[in-house]
Structure formats: structure tokens, C-alpha cells
Amino acid sequence: MNVAVIGGGGREHALARKLAQSDRIETVYAIPGNDGMRDVAEVVPEIGETDFEKIAALCTSKQVAWVVVGPEAPLSEGIADYLEGRGIKVFGPRKEEAKIESSKAFTKDIMEKYDIPTARYKAFTDYDAAYSYIESVGAPIVLKKDGLAAGKGVIVATDMDEALAGLDALMADSDAPIVIEEFLEGEEFSLMVLVNGDYTHSFEIIAQDHKRAFDNDEGPNTGGMGAYAPVRHIPESVRQEAVDQIVGPMARAMVSEGLDYFGVLYLGAIVTDKGVKTIEFNARFGDPEAQILLSLMEDDLVDVLEKVDRKEAFTLTFSPRYQVGVMLASAGYPGSYDKGHTIDFEAVREKSFVSGLKQENEGWVTAGGRVLLVTGEGETIESAIDSAYHNVDQVKFNEGEVFIRRDIGRHALK
Structure with missing residues (x-):
């Protein structure tokens, strides 16, 4: 076919x-x-x-x-x-079901209605009302643009100056609502779920993304600077709690709301001292988590799609090895950046996934913000990290034109 x-x-x-x-x-x-x-x-x-x-x-x-x-x-x-x-x-998913990602307010309203664990929130279209709300609750606090933002429309404000500056930034260029949430403290993880109406099949392993631009989780949010899987220091009981308390209830809630979701549902979750809570849902595979998880998956993806279509029970098989992916990004990303910088990754091409490169004059030049995910595998997370950075170091580029994080996967070593 x-x-x-x-x-x-x-x-x-x-x-x-x-x-x-x-x-x-x-x-x-x-x-x-x-x-x-x-x-x-x-x-x-x-x-x-x-x-x-x-x-x-x-x-x-x-x-x-x-x-x-x-x-x-x-x-x-x-x-x-x-x-x-x-x-x-x-x-x-169809357009209406895809609102699970394209409208944060829509999704938060469903979670509130069906008592699905998530951060407390309010949605605003009026600047003064949002300003007053932030002043009343204080910081730390999270501000999210209501709409598609390629993973970058989120501001985690640690103090009031950051919160109010974030409010100005998010409301300056759009009439779309913003969602203001309580700050949740804990460890985050990503879970991919295959959904067909009230049928769900959650991936048997979880991944961790690294959203901030720079080492030690500093700098602005990005579309993702690297990821790894499996995340074995977070116990299986936590993944199962997410399935039982969030994934299943959300699928049933969508059906109750007249929605018929078919596709991948991405759950961004956080382990808090009050249990697992929802950070976000997306209507597609996460990036760069998909690159890691699909590489580790040993099943035929066509077979998987057909089983989900038929709502069959099955088990996915993943390699027991660890995989780590490190994103190369254009200097300036997630802000403004130049294109056309030369990169040579032929030595590790089979271990890489192209995000924003194009061929030019028999070579490769940058054509986006995130340009290349370079991966490495190992029997342990330590060896996978070493392998990934060994492979990154075989990529040739000019310092100052491209940057990476040097701490991808380090969460697992704490």
C-alpha cells in the first residue's frame, strides 16, 4: 500500500x-x-x-x-x-476534536467540567482584568496563549515583573484569549495515547522533553531542545495513574461532549505532591519525543494504525535500550534567527532527524529555528547520553551560528 x-x-x-x-x-x-x-x-x-x-x-x-x-x-x-x-x-483528529490543542480554554473547560486533574486557571480577553487577576494571585504563575504557538506560547513567570511582562507580550499581537494557570511544581513527562472515540491505547513507556532553550532549564520556552526515553526513574505506577485518572476520563469526556477523536493524543503531565496533573494536551505526536519513541518502537506502525482503527486490544513492544536526542537550533531561536548557515551531518545521518535543513550546492544549510535532532542509544541512560553527544560532536558547524543544550537526559541521573 x-x-x-x-x-x-x-x-x-x-x-x-x-x-x-x-x-x-x-x-x-x-x-x-x-x-x-x-x-x-x-x-x-x-x-x-x-x-x-x-x-x-x-x-x-x-x-x-x-x-x-x-x-x-x-x-x-x-x-x-x-x-x-x-x-x-x-x-x-478532525477540526472540532483538534481544538483539544488549538484552544487551551476549550480544553481546560472540559477538564474542569469532568474533574480531570489539572492546574487551577482562568481565561481572559480583557487586559485589565487579567492584570488585576495576576496582581491578586501573585507569582510564580503560568501564562498561555490560547491558540497554536508551536510549543512557544507559554510563559512560566517566577516573579511579578516576568508575569506582567509576559501578559504584555501575549496580549500585544492577538485578540485571542490567554489562560492564566497556577504554577505546578514537580517533574514533567510526556505520554502518547492512541485514541478512537472511547478507545485508548497509551504507550507503554513515557518520555521527557526539554522545553527551555538553555542548560539547567533556563531561558525561554521552545518547541523542544531534546528528549529521551524511557524514563525509568518515574515509576510505572505514575504512568498508570495518568492513564486511569487523566487519559481514560478525558477520552470519555470528549465522547460525552459529542466529540469523536481519532489519532494521537499527547499528554504533557507533571508529578506533583498531590498526584499526577495535566499540563497540556496536544492533538498530535510530540516533537522531539516522536523521533525517540518511534525509533524505540519495534512494531509495524501500519499494523498499529489498523488495530486502533478496529479498536483492538494489543501491546506495543519497545526496545529495552535508552535513546537520547539532542536538538541543534539556530542561534537566536526561539526568537529571530538567520538562515543559510552550513551544517555537515553526513557522519551521523542515519542517527539524525531533519527539522529545518535544506540541501544546497551538494551540502546542507539551515532553514528553520530547530534544524536537526541527533540521537544516541545505550544500555543505560548514561551510555545513551554519551552516545548522543559523541554523535553531536561529529556534526560540523560554525560556533555562534548553531547552539545545543549539553544537559539532555541529565534529569534521569538526579
């Missing part, structure tokens, strides 16, 4: 690579894809990820059996609705 992957980042590179490993797949079409995917997929750069009419035409002409949607933008704009209306099977 033929399949298509929508999107052009590192998560989609991982999806295309994983699907291409299936004996059942003839061709993977990556729309629009990126140059790093050309060894595993037929890249279609002339079609954008939200050009639904052209995507449908290609999928029809190429007899595509499954479309797997990677990024949030096409989901929130209704790609699943459009393609399914033309008889094309999509793994990814």
Missing part, C-alpha cells in the same frame, strides 16, 4: 522513516516533506501542508491508503474533515 505523511519537520521525518520500514508499504509520500526525508519517502515540496485540494488529488491518484498528519496547523484547519469527506482515510 501507499501512505502519505503531512508535514515537513523532524517528527514527520520520524513518521516517514518508521512507515518506510514496513514490509506492507510500497511508497511513502511526504507532503511537503523536507530534503532529509528523500532516502525514505517521495518528497512533494510543491504541495503545502494546508493545500487540502492538492493533497486530496495526489492521494487519490496515488491510491494512498492512509494519511498520517504530523503538525498541528493542518489539523486545526480541518484536513481530516476535508480528506475523509473525499473517501481518504486519515490518522489525525
Whole structure:
């Protein structure tokens, strides 16, 4: 069969690579894809990820059996609705269900209604009301833009100056509401869940992302500067608590609200002294967690999609090894940055996922904020960290043009 992957980042590179490993797949079409995917997929750069009419035409002409949607933008704009209306099977939620990510206020309201553990919150469209609320509750506090922000629309303010400056920043460029939440203290983790209505299958392992730009969790929030799995210092009982207290209730709550979710549900959770609580839900695989988890998964992804479609019970099998991924990002990210800087990663290409690079004059140049995730594996977390950074050090780039964090995976050593 033929399949298509929508999107052009590192998560989609991982999806295309994983699907291409299936004996059942003839061709993977990556729309629009990126140059790093050309060894595993037929890249279609002339079609954008939200050009639904052209995507449908290609999928029809190429007899595509499954479309797997990677990024949030096409989901929130209704790609699943459009393609399914033309008889094309999509793994990814429809527009209304994708509001679980595209509207934080929508999601928080559902969690409040069905008593799903999360931080206390209020949503605001009025600046003065939000300002007064922040003054009344104080800091630390969390401010979130209501809408898609590629993982960067969150401000964790440790004091009042940061909180009020964050309020100014989030309300300056948009009329969208902001959600103000209590600050939760604890260790965070990511859990991927396969959902089909009231049916759920949670991944048997969890991952940890590193959101802040710099070492020691300092600097602004990003789309993710690295990840690792499994997270064995967080006990299985915690993952199971998240499944029982958050994942299952949320799936049933969506059904009760008339929603029919089909796709991956990403749970960002935190272990507090009062139990596991929800930080966020996303309507797709996490990035860079997907690159790590799909690499460790030993199952055929096509088989998995079909079992979820049929609501079958099954168990996923993951490699017992650890994997660590380190993100190379353009200097200045998540703020403004230059493009066109040369990177040579041929020595570790098979261990890397391209996020924002393009081929130019037989070489590679930067074309985005996050540009390349370099991975390493090991029998222990220590050896996986060493392997990842050994591989990073084989990548050639100019200092000052690209930066990395040097502490990915170190949470597991504490």
C-alpha cells in the first residue's frame, strides 16, 4: 500500500522513516516533506501542508491508503474533515476534536467540567482584568496563549515583573484569549495515547522533553531542545495513574461532549505532591519525543494504525535500550534567527532527524529555528547520553551560528 505523511519537520521525518520500514508499504509520500526525508519517502515540496485540494488529488491518484498528519496547523484547519469527506482515510483528529490543542480554554473547560486533574486557571480577553487577576494571585504563575504557538506560547513567570511582562507580550499581537494557570511544581513527562472515540491505547513507556532553550532549564520556552526515553526513574505506577485518572476520563469526556477523536493524543503531565496533573494536551505526536519513541518502537506502525482503527486490544513492544536526542537550533531561536548557515551531518545521518535543513550546492544549510535532532542509544541512560553527544560532536558547524543544550537526559541521573 501507499501512505502519505503531512508535514515537513523532524517528527514527520520520524513518521516517514518508521512507515518506510514496513514490509506492507510500497511508497511513502511526504507532503511537503523536507530534503532529509528523500532516502525514505517521495518528497512533494510543491504541495503545502494546508493545500487540502492538492493533497486530496495526489492521494487519490496515488491510491494512498492512509494519511498520517504530523503538525498541528493542518489539523486545526480541518484536513481530516476535508480528506475523509473525499473517501481518504486519515490518522489525525478532525477540526472540532483538534481544538483539544488549538484552544487551551476549550480544553481546560472540559477538564474542569469532568474533574480531570489539572492546574487551577482562568481565561481572559480583557487586559485589565487579567492584570488585576495576576496582581491578586501573585507569582510564580503560568501564562498561555490560547491558540497554536508551536510549543512557544507559554510563559512560566517566577516573579511579578516576568508575569506582567509576559501578559504584555501575549496580549500585544492577538485578540485571542490567554489562560492564566497556577504554577505546578514537580517533574514533567510526556505520554502518547492512541485514541478512537472511547478507545485508548497509551504507550507503554513515557518520555521527557526539554522545553527551555538553555542548560539547567533556563531561558525561554521552545518547541523542544531534546528528549529521551524511557524514563525509568518515574515509576510505572505514575504512568498508570495518568492513564486511569487523566487519559481514560478525558477520552470519555470528549465522547460525552459529542466529540469523536481519532489519532494521537499527547499528554504533557507533571508529578506533583498531590498526584499526577495535566499540563497540556496536544492533538498530535510530540516533537522531539516522536523521533525517540518511534525509533524505540519495534512494531509495524501500519499494523498499529489498523488495530486502533478496529479498536483492538494489543501491546506495543519497545526496545529495552535508552535513546537520547539532542536538538541543534539556530542561534537566536526561539526568537529571530538567520538562515543559510552550513551544517555537515553526513557522519551521523542515519542517527539524525531533519527539522529545518535544506540541501544546497551538494551540502546542507539551515532553514528553520530547530534544524536537526541527533540521537544516541545505550544500555543505560548514561551510555545513551554519551552516545548522543559523541554523535553531536561529529556534526560540523560554525560556533555562534548553531547552539545545543549539553544537559539532555541529565534529569534521569538526579
